[in-house]
Amino acid sequence: MTRPRIVTVFGSGLSQRSNSNYVDARVLGRELASRGFTVCTGGYGGVMEAVSRGAKEAGGKTIGVTADVFAGHANRWIDDEVRKKNWRDRLFELVERGDAYVVCRGGTGTLVEWAVVWEMVNKGLMKSKPLVALGGFWKPFVRQMRAAEAGPHSETRRSRINLIHFAPSPRSAAEYLARKVR
Numbered sequence: 001m002t003r004p005r006i007v008t009v010f011g012s013g014l015s016q017r018s019n020s021n022y023v024d025a026r027v028l029g030r031e032l033a034s035r036g037f038t039v040c041t042g043g044y045g046g047v048m049e050a051v052s053r054g055a056k057e058a059g060g061k062t063i064g065v066t067a068d069v070f071a072g073h074a075n076r077w078i079d080d081e082v083r084k085k086n087w088r089d090r091l092f093e094l095v096e097r098g099d100a101y102v103v104c105r106g107g108t109g110t111l112v113e114w115a116v117v118w119e120m121v122n123k124g125l126m127k128s129k130p131l132v133a134l135g136g137f138w139k140p141f142v143r144q145m146r147a148a149e150a151g152p153h154s155e156t157r158r159s160r161i162n163l164i165h166f167a168p169s170p171r172s173a174a175e176y177l178a179r180k181v182r
Contacts, residue, residue, distance in 0.1 A: 011041075025170075028050075030170075104135075
């Protein structure tokens with residue numbers, strides 16, 4: 001039996017069902033599942049719930065990585081809850097499970113999650129894996145990081161700086177990942 005292809009999705013736990021972030025994440029979940037991906041999230045509400053819900057609606061599989069330090073358990077759209085003791089272990093479990101990553105609009109927690117992936121690739125601590133930013137929310141931040149990292153770097157360093165692919169829609173994000181993750 002082949003190992004499932006897993007896309008870890010990072011995003012705000014605060015997005016409400018009527019919010020466009022929630023709607024886009026739900027579509028993203030459907031698009032990923034329809035291409036055979038298993039979706040992994042932090043397992044709680046907001047974007048995490050939406051992407052898991054969308055994946056389940058399309059017949060896909062979901063993983064939620066939760067932590068004892070946070071109140072509550074995984075949302076009802078999670079097939080497999082992986083419970084960790086603390087925030088750090090949860091963070092690294094999310095990173096380790098991913099064959100690729102999508103970062104949706106979010107706050108500091110979302111920023112930390114995908115910055116860890118970016119930095120681990122930058123430092124050569126993990127192999128490069130596709131990292132997609134959904135929509136334009138993170139573009140100004142990435143521009144600033146790219147400017148800060150610019151300079152007389154090796155070709156390898158430049159390719160790591162340009163690791164992030166921007167996708168304007170959930171469908172384009174899923175299509176990009178389907179091409180990149182075999």
